[in-house]
Every structure is written in C-alpha cells, then in structure tokens.
Amino acid sequence: MYYDLHIHTTASDGMFSPEQIIKYSIEFGLFGIAITDHDTIDGLEPALNYNSSTGSKLKFIPGIELNTELNDIEVHILGYFIDYKNQALKNRLQEVRECRYERAQKMINKLRSMGFQITFDYVKQLAQGDLIGRPHVAQALMAKGYVFSLKEAFDKYISKGRAAYVPRYKFTPNEAINLIKQAGGISVLAHPGLIKDQRLINEVVDMGVEGIEAYYPEHSDSQINRFLSFSSEKKLYVTGGSDFHGTSGDESRGRLGCIGVSYDLVKKLYEHKGSIS
Template identity: 35%
Template sequence: MRIDLHTHSTASDGTDTPTELVRNAVATGLDVVALTDHDTVGGHDEATAAVRALDTPFTLVTGAELSCRIGGVSMHMLAYLFDRAEPELARERELVRDDRVPRAQGMVAKLRELGVPVTWERVAEIAGDGAVGRPHVATAMVELGVVPTVSDAFTDEWLANGGRAYVEKHEFDPFDAIRLVKGAGGVAVFAHPGAAKRGQTVPESVIAELAAAGLDGLEVDHMDHDEPTRARLRSLADELDLLITGSSDYHGSRKSCRLGEYTTDPEVYREIFRRATGAVPISAI
C-alpha cells in the first residue's frame, strides 16, 4: 500500500484541481492520498466527488495544513480527519485565511519598492479561487524573470521568513492548533519540522512540549530533509513516542516534488485512522 499524506490543490497553492489531484494520485499508483491545503477545506467536496466517481480502489484522507508560529518561528501543522464543521477550529481557520489577502498585497507592495514590477492583479489571477499565498507571488516573480523557479523566491533576498519582501500573517499558536484539532476529533502531525532551508526551525525542546500537549506525529520523510536530518527526527520521534510519516508535499507543477515521492508506512496510517474521531477516509470502493 502506497500512502502520501501531504498534498495541495488549487484550493490553496497547488496547480492541480482537487479532481486532477485524485486522478493523478491514482495514475501514480497511490492507494491513499491526503488533501491538506493551507488553512482551508475548500477542496474537500470536489476531491470527495472525484473519489466516489472512480471505478478502482482508492482512499482520500481529508485534512489541512495549518499555519502556526511560536517564538517568532513559523511552522506548519498537518491536521487529519477532523470535523470541519467544528466551530472553534473553523473560526480560527477563517481568521488565518482572511489574513492571506492583505499579507500577499503587502508582499507585492514590498516587491514593487524593491523594483520588481509585480502586480496584485496578476497574483490574484494566479491564485484564482484558491487561498492566496507566497507561492502565487513567487509564480508572478518567475513569470517576470526575477527568479528562475518558485523555490528560488524563498530566500532572504525575497520571500523567505524574514526576507526583504516577507510579510507576517495571522497564524495559530501550535499548542492551540493541537488543542483545536484534537477537539475536532482530528490527528495533528508537525509538517517538515527540520526544513532549515525554509528558515529558522523549532527547537527539539519545543517539539517535546508539543508532544506532551498531544501532538501525534512528525513528518520525517520529506524532500526538505536530508538523510542526517531524517535520522535525527526519527530518533526524536521514537524518544517522544510520536508517529513517523512520509509525504511528498505535492504542489503540482509549482514545485519539483512528485506525488508519492515519500510515503507513510501503512501501520502508521492505520493508527492515524484509529485515533481520528472527527471524520472518516473517503473510499472509492
């Protein structure tokens, strides 16, 4: 069984529609995929319909990737199989999502001050109906020839945390995120915790505190983790009795990662399913 528990669609900053994501996951040979758009569940209904239209065994795990910050450090929390109608978590997701537009507009203004002729109209067009974010701004920069790839925009020179054109946004406190996810019957996994090239990472002492607060797992096998980092995180997860997941963090053509590039052990997936009480996976057959 091949399981990818971290993907994005056009509901946030991916380039595949939810339907295309499901079909591409099936074509790639995946058995299970989680749709974890940034701070939104906007793609869940379309992805669910796409799965139910399949004539081959396949499972969709509904989720979201929540934007968090602690001690000035940004981090992401993968939330799986929560009740999306639970009001407290839904309200906080809405606050984060609503702050995305003024934040992106602020980044556009900073880029223009730096001599980059990007426009808000073009960024909004690229984002479409999705939750606008830095990858959409980065895509506009690629179109202008400012940087060769989206990833090259995520540097201190441009859009990385603390970069010249970076703008902060409203984010969850990770302890609150864990409390809200668990309160909505979901499972919480710290996404790419060792991705140092994205900026400052959360110290292991804080990860231990998050584990004590109910964190379920660490995303260890990820394209932004080299082998020594994976080994360190695997050891930490074992020490803290946390689940270990692996995922592609697929964004379609916007990033170089491929669906199923990293996967999660079936036993870990079954444990996530066992712990969740807010929703159940959607199966084609």
C-alpha cells in the same frame, strides 16, 4: 498498500486541482492519500466527491497543514481525519484567509513602491483558489520576468529581512493542535527536519501534538532514524508524505507518492479514530 499523506492542490499553493490529484493518485497505484492544503479545507470536498464518482478503491483522508510560528520560527502542523465542516475550524480559517489577503496586499504594495509592476488582482489570478500566499507573489515576479525562479524571488525580495517582507499573522502551534483536536482530527508535526531550531520539536510535543512526519523527501536517512526513535520514545504516531505541489519549479518537493508510509502505520491512525479502513 502505500499512502502519501502530504499533498497540496490549487486550493492552496499546488499546481493541480483536487480532482487531478485524485486522478493521478489512482493512476500511480497509490493505496491512499491525504490532501493537506495550507490553511484551507476548500480542496477536500471536491476531492472526496470526485473520488466517489470514479468508483475507485483509493482511500482518502481529509487533512490540512496549518502554518504556525513559535519563537519567530515557522512550525507547520498537519491535521488528519478532520471534520472539515466543523464551524470553529471554518471560522478560524476564514480569519486566516483574510490575514493572508492583507499580508499579500502589503507585500505587493511594497514591491510596487520598488518599481515592480504587479497587482493584487494578477496575483489572485495566479493563485487560482481563494488562498493567497508568498509563493503566489513569487510566481507573479517570475511570470513578469523580474526573477528567474521562485527561490530567487524569496531570497531577494519576500523572505524575512528582505525589502518586501511582511510578518505573517500570529498563529501558534498550540492553537493549531487544539483546533485540529476540536475538529476531531489527529495533529502531526510536519517535516521536523526543516525546523530551524530543533529544540522546538520537544516544545511542540509537550503542547500535545500526537504524531511526527518522520518520512519526508528532504529528511536524510539519519534524520528519519532519529525521528523514528523519538516517536517511539514519546509514543507518537509516524506519518510521511511527498509534500507534492506540482511537477516543476521550487515548490515541487518531489513526485507524487515518492515517499509515504505503509498501511501498517496508517492503520494506527484509523484505530485512533475508532475505525479500520
């Protein structure tokens, strides 16, 4: 009875469609999953519909991962059991989508001025879905042979401080937490071990985040233990997941289901929502 609560699809920057993720989750014997695409809910309905059509017993939790910044440092907020038809959520995500388009266009223009022959249409084609982010720009650079890996693209050209970097849209953890709550969801601090300034964890908890992703592929055993103790002290829900993006390349955090949580932990989330599944 094992849940992977952090999975991405082609709706954001994953390699597999929502339907493929459901199919593979069933094949791998997972008890339940959450699809948590970056700043989009577009993969949720296709996944739900496909899961229903299979007649499988796979438990599906609708989720999202909102990319935010606090003191110029990236902080990601996961949302679980969200009402993906909530109009306020849809409106804000549309704004984010438009900001992402503008940011990608500006990065591409900078790269073109440096002599790189890539276009917005080409990057959009690689993205597959409607959401465009830096990983898709990196994919274009790699596909055209300008770099050997996504990491090289980020490190040389599109990371903060590099020539083609463009600052992201302003979206704060506090806004993300409130947006998830407004959509009926449970907010969780994603991969806290990756936050560059660990002092920000307490700030986000003070903003009202309800859980922490203790189990994560890049967390060490000591970090996991520390976050478990912290969750107990702060009375936070504990979650975990693979952050699966695909099967190869820099955006593959690990194989699907390589890390997650037991039903006992997920049950607490269901109880918070007033239902047991």
